[in-house]
Amino acid sequence: MRIIDATGPIDDLWPRIGAGEPLPEAGRALVERDRLGEALASGLELGLHLPPDTEPADIEPHFGRLAMISVGFPSFADGRGFSIGRSLRQRGFLGRLRASGPVIADQFAYLLECGFDEVAIPEEVARRQPPESWLSQSAAITFGYQRGIAGRGSILDQRRARHD
């Protein structure tokens, strides 16, 4: 597993707690959805991993307790996570947002625009796609057309600025 954000490779600050593993005493933990109740009761700094069939509204009540959310992408072709990310941001989630799974460098710009901060990709993908590709792909298109997204600016607003 490698973590890459808009600046390049970074350390993984979020130990993921496997099924059946006990929660740590203190510090950070990235837990699965089915252990959210137990985790909320702890004093841990919490990250929550969500499968791609998650209803973003269900997570909203816990935003205050979550420092990080990881959204699962079972394959790069399964784009549900893009909408989950954007929904979480639109509902006001301000913590760290991670796309977790075999996404590809060519999707990095879209992920950043949907509100993700970082990707956690398998070694196999990281070996083929060096950090330079992630950074260059994220900057391949200077301005997009959409408004109300994170990241790069909108052509529609650029046009308006030109007239002002």
Add this chain to the structure above:
Amino acid sequence: MYRYDEFDAAFVAERTQQFRTQVKRRLAGELTEAEFKPLRLMNGVYLQLHAYMLRIAIPYGTLRPDQMRMLAHIAERWDRGYGHFTTRQNIQFNWPKLKDVPDILDALASVEMHAIQTSGNCIRNTTSDPYAGVAPEEIEDPRITAELIRQWSSLHPEFTFLGRKFKIAVTGSEHDRAAIKIHDIGIQIVRGPDGAPGYRVLVGGGLGRSPFIAKELRGFLPKADLLPYLEAALRVYNLHGRRDNKYKARIKILVHELGIEEYARQVEAEFARMDRAAVAAPAEEVARIAAYFALPELPARDTEADAAETRRMAAMEPEFAAWLEQNTAPHRVPGYRAVTVSLKPIGGAPGDATAEQMRVMADVAEHHSAGELRITHEQNVVLPHVAEGALFKVWRALRAEGLDTANKGLVTDIIACPGLDYCALATARSIPVAQDIANRFAEPRRQREIGPLSIKISGCINACGHHHVGHIGILGIDKAGVESYQITLGGDATETASLGDRTGPGFGYDEVPGVIERVVDTYIALREPGETFLAAYRRLGMAPFKEALYADH
């Protein structure tokens, strides 16, 4: 017509450059074939039976002469001298080499064109009415809305990896020439309670193996809400559409499984919650786009003299008279007509045009149609602004290249998908079936006697030839290694949309022209004066046709 500004130009140039590096990264092994596939699809490169196919976007079917000439150039330089206009108002080239594709995309960018999202599981080229801006009854030019959607849907970060392809069509007229009811989302410009234009939004139409006519999602949407509403509709689909089975992944299945009420409830909830102002296009931007679609300045003509001259030529040239009658339509400006150039010569491949034909159409458009051409979903070309006094000249110029077939909307104006001749998914031939039927009904007088009749042919259950909505639909399947053709009757893609009914067991390849002839003869025998095939079928039902087809079978 829309012109790129520096932002559009930079966007397309960067996108082309990006694809160049993606091809390199694929060749270097950085991207696997599986990873590269959706990237090439989203740039229009599709792997067919014999070779790669490049599908180029013609947004809402509108083209300028210099763009048409570039298509001719591409056909000659990188393909086999012709192109194929599709039911999606696009053009396909069937024989380009993958290594040439970045150069072709550069050539396209030089005339403000691209191949973005013409394939793949994303929002496809937005289609529209070929008579946009021309039709007398139109409320507003639908291309303003379609261009706004083109921009919004281009590389949309949230909706570029959908469960399946997503097609949007827009009409500005009550009479639907854009087939909005068979699209994932269909948009009709309507007048609201206060008379101001807005949108009626339909959802969940589509053909393929489970055909559905779209249902109404919103009876009236204020214009300013267009993009946030589409975003809400797409988000609900992207989150909840099925991913387990690609044949159940289109939005029509989600709408069918949830029910339109529940889907609408979710969309409305999302729409109510979101920051609509942050997503909507600013009014200045809509006005900027709208200005490009103002009616071109059409010189005032001496309409009486024009009409007299045209009548005189028609009296001398019966073939011109037939073409005038069949292939021209009313224009909102008196003294002008919209001309349909048929790409359905008898015995030809529907929708194909040679480079030379493209150039002739470009020249005629430049001199006689205010520099505009339209591609129709019936795979023909429209010259939208021809002065009545120029019609004879236009006809003669088209005739020199075999573009004068007077069959718009008639039995030989057949829609056919590429079928077994090109398509890797095909189970049967499609183009040769169209050719055989056209040859059978070649006689122009007979075609006119039969009247409006649309035959649509698909070479497999994916229904790219829209057979479900042909007045007569033909679906080629494979039955134990032999091509078999199922016939449907009574389909309709307009505002009175309906899906055709199966006649019964299928027929062999050689039988098809005879079968169609028996259907047509039955109609002729039973019709009331002035009754079209579709109207007659709706009145008579299947029984007499079934009888004619199977009685001694």
